[in-house]
Every structure is written in structure tokens, then in C-alpha cells.
Amino acid sequence: MSTWTRKDLTGLDELTAAEITFLLDTARAFKGVGERSLKKVPALRGKTLVNFFVEPSTRTRTSFEVAAMRLSADVVNISATASSLQKGETLKDTALNLQALQADIIVLRHSSPGSSRFLAERLDSSIINAGDGAHEHPTQGLLDIFTIREKFGRIEGLNIAIVGDILFSRVARSNIFGLLKLGANVTLVGPSTLVPKSFEKLGVRVSHRLDDILAEVDVVNLLRIQHERQRKEYFPGLGEYVSLFGLTKARAAKLKPSCLIMHPGPINRGVEIDSDIADGHQSVILEQVTNGIAVRMAVLYSCAGGAGVPT
Amino acid sequence: MKKITRIANGRVIDPANHRDETADLWMADGKIIDPIPGKETETIDATGLVVAPGLIDIHVHLREPGQSHKETMASGTRAAAAGGFTTVVAMPNTNPSADSAATITWIKEKAAREACVNVLCTGAITKGLKGEELAPVGSLFNAGVVALTDDGHCIQNNEIMRRAVEYARMFGLTVMDHCQDYSIVGDGIMHEGEWSLRLGLPGWPRAGEEMIVARNIMLAELCDSPIHCQHISSGGSVRLIREARARGIKISGEVCAHHIALTDATLAAFDSNFKMNPPLRTQEDIEAIIAGIADGTLTILCSDHAPHASYEKEVEIDHAPFGITGLETEFAIFHDILVQKRQAIDLPRLIALFTSEPAALLKLDRGTLSSGAAADVVLIDPKLDWTFDKNQSASLSKNTPFHGHTWRGRAVRTIVSGETVWTLAA
Numbered sequence: 001m002s003t004w005t006r007k008d009l010t011g012l013d014e015l016t017a018a019e020i021t022f023l024l025d026t027a028r029a030f031k032g033v034g035e036r037s038l039k040k041v042p043a044l045r046g047k048t049l050v051n052f053f054v055e056p057s058t059r060t061r062t063s064f065e066v067a068a069m070r071l072s073a074d075v076v077n078i079s080a081t082a083s084s085l086q087k088g089e090t091l092k093d094t095a096l097n098l099q100a101l102q103a104d105i106i107v108l109r110h111s112s113p114g115s116s117r118f119l120a121e122r123l124d125s126s127i128i129n130a131g132d133g134a135h136e137h138p139t140q141g142l143l144d145i146f147t148i149r150e151k152f153g154r155i156e157g158l159n160i161a162i163v164g165d166i167l168f169s170r171v172a173r174s175n176i177f178g179l180l181k182l183g184a185n186v187t188l189v190g191p192s193t194l195v196p197k198s199f200e201k202l203g204v205r206v207s208h209r210l211d212d213i214l215a216e217v218d219v220v221n222l223l224r225i226q227h228e229r230q231r232k233e234y235f236p237g238l239g240e241y242v243s244l245f246g247l248t249k250a251r252a253a254k255l256k257p258s259c260l261i262m263h264p265g266p267i268n269r270g271v272e273i274d275s276d277i278a279d280g281h282q283s284v285i286l287e288q289v290t291n292g293i294a295v296r297m298a299v300l301y302s303c304a305g306g307a308g309v310p311t
Numbered sequence: 312m313k314k315i316t317r318i319a320n321g322r323v324i325d326p327a328n329h330r331d332e333t334a335d336l337w338m339a340d341g342k343i344i345d346p347i348p349g350k351e352t353e354t355i356d357a358t359g360l361v362v363a364p365g366l367i368d369i370h371v372h373l374r375e376p377g378q379s380h381k382e383t384m385a386s387g388t389r390a391a392a393a394g395g396f397t398t399v400v401a402m403p404n405t406n407p408s409a410d411s412a413a414t415i416t417w418i419k420e421k422a423a424r425e426a427c428v429n430v431l432c433t434g435a436i437t438k439g440l441k442g443e444e445l446a447p448v449g450s451l452f453n454a455g456v457v458a459l460t461d462d463g464h465c466i467q468n469n470e471i472m473r474r475a476v477e478y479a480r481m482f483g484l485t486v487m488d489h490c491q492d493y494s495i496v497g498d499g500i501m502h503e504g505e506w507s508l509r510l511g512l513p514g515w516p517r518a519g520e521e522m523i524v525a526r527n528i529m530l531a532e533l534c535d536s537p538i539h540c541q542h543i544s545s546g547g548s549v550r551l552i553r554e555a556r557a558r559g560i561k562i563s564g565e566v567c568a569h570h571i572a573l574t575d576a577t578l579a580a581f582d583s584n585f586k587m588n589p590p591l592r593t594q595e596d597i598e599a600i601i602a603g604i605a606d607g608t609l610t611i612l613c614s615d616h617a618p619h620a621s622y623e624k625e626v627e628i629d630h631a632p633f634g635i636t637g638l639e640t641e642f643a644i645f646h647d648i649l650v651q652k653r654q655a656i657d658l659p660r661l662i663a664l665f666t667s668e669p670a671a672l673l674k675l676d677r678g679t680l681s682s683g684a685a686a687d688v689v690l691i692d693p694k695l696d697w698t699f700d701k702n703q704s705a706s707l708s709k710n711t712p713f714h715g716h717t718w719r720g721r722a723v724r725t726i727v728s729g730e731t732v733w734t735l736a737a
Contacts, residue, residue, distance in 0.1 A: 110627070116625065133512075165414075173511055198505065201504075201505040202505070202509060
């Protein structure tokens with residue numbers, strides 16, 4: 001029996017370690033496709049994928065689009081402004097219409113936690129969560145884990161710090177769930193308002209002092225920090241944030257030489273990460289983007305394709 | 312010939328009169344009467360059943376006027392009867408809100424035509440439930456409201472709440488409050504804790520309720536007038552109310568069945584039938600609430616029956632309205648948990664929490680089997696195991712988290728003013 005029997009990917013919290021490992025191994029097999037001159041396999045030929053993005057996104061949508069094209073699927077992009085949700089149609093009705101248009105796969109980005117699961121329970125199409133509010137962003141979590149595993153050959157026993165706005169971050173949650181299942185030690189770092197101590201109930205460690213953990217970590221994953229729009233009561237300002245939690249040159253110098261610096265993008269140069277450090281030799285930020293294609297190919301193929309990886 | 316009914320050989324429990332004995336109960340002309348052996352024209356066999364005053368739920372949303380797609384007087388009161396209730400108290404957050412004598416009169420007339428149980432009205436505390444200026448409390452009182460509340464909303468301005476309580480005192484009206492501090496709760500939709508962190512849903516912390524409970528205790532003391540805290544969800548609120556009552560302050564609290572039956576972990580599937588306000592909390596809160604019921608801190612049990620159409624509920628969880636139905640399930644849930652499984656209270660006390668206690672709080676001439684009282688009676692089978700099927704529900708709406716749940720005990724026959732309005736199908 002195959003390890004993977006799901007039609008949807010709505011989150012990493014519900015997956016077993018074996019299922020996560022299966023997706024990572026499948027992604028490794030697909031990564032080679034992007035390194036050929038003919039970057040295409042017929043794995044999803046004849047399948048229709050709808051990128052249904054109710055929240056704006058460029059990089060995730062593009063990554064799914066590239067992944068689908070490399071698998072020979074046909075891709076339709078729908079954005080919030082063009083959708084009937086603006087006209088008062090419910091998410092359920094809009095999605096039923098997409099299914100009636102015979103979409104095999106719906107990639108959903110939506111501001112509501114649980115929205116992907118909501119559709120997955122109601123539609124026959126495969127639903128791939130491309131971010132549901134502050135809940136999960138499973139393909140981002142997988143590509144982060146894939147990148148770490150590619151560099152270290154393992155996840156188990158690694159010390160991984162995730163820094164920033166954890167409370168509102170779907171990227172953080174998917175990383176936490178996936179990394180813990182694979183045996184990593186996860187430390188969340190940030191201001192006490194955005195990284196409340198109660199996160200420790202999930203099995204992670206919480207720290208409010210970035211300087212204390214720099215020397216011990218194998219990976220530091222920096223999340224994008226938002227302030228102007230919605231976080232005014234959570235911390236006083238970006239200047240203070242940088243002074244306490246920014247990965248400055250001085251802080252980066254305390255990292256182990258082997259420590260990876262990651263960021264899901266888009267980065268704020270000079271805020272969560274020093275500009276030179278972002279471009280430095282420890283940074284794998286752009287490799288994450290490339291790996292994202294392979295991971296998304298693996299997810300699309302596993303949920304909507306057949307058995308085994310085509311070569 | 313005049314109908315004289317003898318309910319024969321049941322366990323008659325009438326907490327208002329400290330009565331618990333196997334006996335016959337007699338009714339005629341819509342009233343409870345003293346026994347007149349041999350004169351009965353109708354006999355109802357109650358062998359093996361409990362015969363109790365018809366249950367009272369002081370926290371029900373009947374949705375009329377204005378929201379008859381969710382519930383009507385007819386459907387809501389049928390659900391009440393099926394749950395063993397002979398009297399329900401309707402909340403004022405209708406459309407228009409029940410903030411005028413005209414609306415109260417409309418509700419009472421609609422109820423008189425369509426309702427199969429007694430419908431009593433609350434009036435709004437403030438105009439339009441906006442929390443800004445007092446509703447015409449005197450006219451509402453004259454129109455027959457039994458209490459005041461802005462339920463669904465909470466008056467944030469402490470001065471307005473204070474004056475409302477002081478003003479209501481002149482009419483002997485209890486002010487009931489939905490305890491929610493808006494600045495702390497924000498857009499919270501579930502208990503703030505491990506599960507809200509895990510699910511990425513905005514948290515609704517206990518403190519958002521406890522702050523207003525504390526405020527109400529202080530205002531009840533300041534005004535020396537009663538304030539009733541609706542749908543208590545937090546263990547901290549129980550502690551505050553217990554301490555205040557020990558000091559003689561006129562504060563009371565009520566409990567909804569779902570708040571002792573379910574925890575926040577049930578939100579894991581993002582099902583909006585587990586979304587209500589205040590939210591489901593933790594096992595610790597459940598323990599504190601059960602302890603509060605057992606020691607007399609919390610004196611009212613209710614449903615907060617809040618029907619919504621399926622198309623309104625079946626949306627993204629943060630867009631779905633708060634609330635679940637509950638009239639048909641609450642007695643069974645409380646009985647199963649409090650009396651059967653936990654043995655926190657006995658059956659007579661459970662009956663009291665549904666009859667004499669709410670009648671005392673709102674000064675109702677109901678909730679007793681005294682001779683001369685209205686013949687509102689419920690027959691309960693305390694040993695019947697049954698499974699709730701939402702598709703058999705009498706409510707217009709099916710937004711319940713309890714579909715398929717099994718409990719022990721339920722009403723089997725509901726009698727209002729001497730007339731049987733509902734019987735459990737065999």
C-alpha cells in the first residue's frame with residue numbers, strides 16, 4: 001500500500017512523519033526535472049489546475065503555476081478581484097462552480113483559517129492549501145524542510161529557530177508541525193506579544209532573546225515582520241524590532257559557520273535581516289524558491305496523479 | 312363535562328415546595344388542583360416517570376420579528392416543547408430589536424397566535440442594543456417584559472450600565488448581561504489557548520468575560536440591585552461570582568449545556584457548529600462550572616438557543632455567525648453530565664435549576680406544582696437512553712454540534728396550562 005492516499009493537502013498538522021517524508025522524497029525525484037533543458041514531464045497531462053487566490057500573492061501562485069506546467073497540467077489563475085466572491089457568492093458556491101468546470105485541482109489561498117479543509121470536505125477536486133489565514137501554508141513548510149534536509153541530510157536532532165511574527169504566521173505553524181514530527185528541536189523567537197509562552201504547549205521552546213540562541217542553532221528561519229498595517233499594539237516600531245530581533249551583521253557573526261539562514265520572502269532588507277547577510281554565503285533564500293517548485297510538483301502529483309514518480 | 316386530569320403514579324418533584332414523592336398530580340381548568348379521587352375524566356399513566364413543573368429557559372433566541380428564515384414562534388416553541396420547556400424567555404436581538412413597547416406587543420400577539428408554550432419577553436437595555444442610550448424601560452415594563460438585556464451585545468460604557476441597573480430597579484426588573492469586553496476580545500472567535508494557537512484562529516480570552524463579570528459585581532454592589540450574568544464560560548467568572556455572592560451581592564450566573572459538554576478542541580475540524588459566543592473553553596473551565604453548579608454559585612441552566620440557517624453557517628469559520636440550537640438537547644445534556652455521570656447534583660436540584668430558580672430570578676408565577684398554579688407540567692423519563700438526530704429537530708435550523716450524540720434522560724410529554732402540547736413519538 002502506498003504511503004500517500006490523500007486527495008488533498010490542507011496542512012502538515014494532520015500528516016504523519018511518513019507522509020511528510022514521502023512528499024520530501026517525491027520532491028527530490030522531481031527536482032531533477034528542473035535541471036534538464038526540457039523541463040517538463042507528462043505526469044498531469046490532461047488535468048486542469050485552478051489557482052484560486054482570494055488573497056493576493058505573486059510568488060506562491062507563480063511557483064504553483066510553474067510546478068503545474070512542468071507536470072503538463074493546464075493552469076487557470078483566478079484572483080480575488082476577478083472572482084464572484086466580490087459579488088456576494090459564497091466560497092462554497094464559487095468552489096462548486098470550479099468543480100463543475102471540471103477542475104481536477106484547486107490551489108486555494110484564502111484569509112480564513114480552515115478554508116482549504118472546508119472545501120476539501122465538500123468537493124471531489126483535490127484541494128491544495130496555499131495559505132489559509134494564520135493557520136497553515138503546508139507547501140512553504142515542506143519546501144523549508146526540504147531545503148534543510150537537502151543541506152544536512154536529516155531533520156532529526158537539528159536545532160531550528162523561527163524568528164518573528166509567529167502568532168499570525170501560517171508559515172511558522174506549518175514549519176512547527178512538520179519539523180516536530182520529523183524530530184527537530186524548534187525554538188520560536190520574538191517579542192512576547194507575537195510569541196506568547198503558551199506556544200510551548202505545542203512542543204516547542206519559546207525565547208524572547210535572539211542573542212541567547214544564535215550560537216546553538218543549525219537553522220535560523222526569519223519571518224517577514226509586518227508593522228504599519230496591523231501590529232501597532234504588538235510592538236512599538238520597526239526600529240525597536242530590529243534592535244531586538246533583526247539578524248544584523250553582529251548577530252550573524254555569532255552563528256555557527258554551518259548555520260543556514262532562511263526566509264520565506266518577500267524579505268524586508270534591513271528589518272528582519274541585514275541586506276548583506278541576505279545575500280551572503282549562509283543564506284539559502286533563493287534555493288528555497290527553487291525547491292518550492294519541486295515540492296509543489298510532488299504535492300500536486302501525489303494528490304492528483306497516479307502511483308510512483310514518472311522518470 | 313369539565314376535564315379533570317390525573318397524572319398517576321409518577322415521581323412528583325416540585326422543588327419550590329420541597330416535594331419529592333410518588334404520587335398523583337391533578338389538573339383542571341389549566342391549573343394544578345388538590346386531589347379529588349374518583350373524579351378524573353382523563354388519566355395519564357406516569358409510572359416510572361418524573362412529574363415536574365414545566366421547564367423554563369430564560370435564554371432563547373426565537374428570531375421573530377425579522378429573522379423568520381432562522382426560526383419562528385411556531386417552530387421555536389415546538390422545539391422548546393420537545394425539550395420539556397413550557398416557558399421560554401425571548402432575547403431582544405431581533406430585527407427590529409425589542410427596544411419598544413410596539414415590538415414587545417407584536418411579539419406577544421404573534422406568540423399568542425402561534426406559540427405552543429409560554430413566551431415571555433425581554434426588552435433591550437439600550438436603544439437598538441447599541442449601548443449608547445437607555446431604551447424606554449418604563450414602557451417596556453408596562454408592555455410586559457420580564458427582564459432587560461442587550462444580549463448578543465454588551466454595554467461597554469460603565470456609566471450607562473450603572474444607570475440602566477439603577478433605573479431598572481424602580482420597576483423591579485433584573486438586568487441580564489452578555490459579558491464581553493470588546494477591546495480585549497476584538498475579533499476573537501474561539502477560546503484563546505493551545506487550540507487557537509494551533510489553528511491560527513483569533514483568540515477570545517477568558518479575561519474578556521471576567522472583566523465584565525467583575526464590572527457587574529461592582530455595579531450590583533454600588534446600585535444594590537440584581538445583575539444576572541448570562542452564559543458563563545470561564546472558570547474565573549465562577550470564582551468571581553462565588554466570592555461576590557458570599558458577600559451578599561445580588562449577582563447571579565447561568566450556564567449553557569454546551570459549555571459543560573464540549574471543549575475548544577472540538578474546533579479542530581473548523582466546523583462552525585462549534586462556534587458560539589462566548590466560546591467553548593477547556594476541561595478546567597468545565598470542572599469549575601460544574602463545581603459552581605454543585606455549590607450553588609450558578610443557579611440557572613439554559614440553552615442560548617441560537618438558530619441560524621445552514622447557508623449562513625456553512626461558510627468560512629471566521630465569517631460564520633456565532634450560535635447553536637439547544638432547546639431539544641439541553642435537558643438531556645445537563646441530566647446526563649450533572650446527575651448521571653458526575654453526580655454533581657441530584658435530580659430534584661436539576662429540576663430546581665430549570666424551574667424554581669429561574670422563576671425566582673425573574674419573579675415568574677411559574678415553575679411550581681402548587682395547587683392553583685398554572686398546569687405547566689413535564690413528564691421526564693430519567694432512564695431513557697436516546698440519540699439526537701438533527702434531521703428530526705422541530706427547530707427550523709439545524710446548527711447543532713450534537714447530532715448523533717447519545718444521552719440518558721429526556722422529556723417525554725409536555726403539558727402547558729393542562730393541555731398536552733408535545734409527546735415523544737413511540
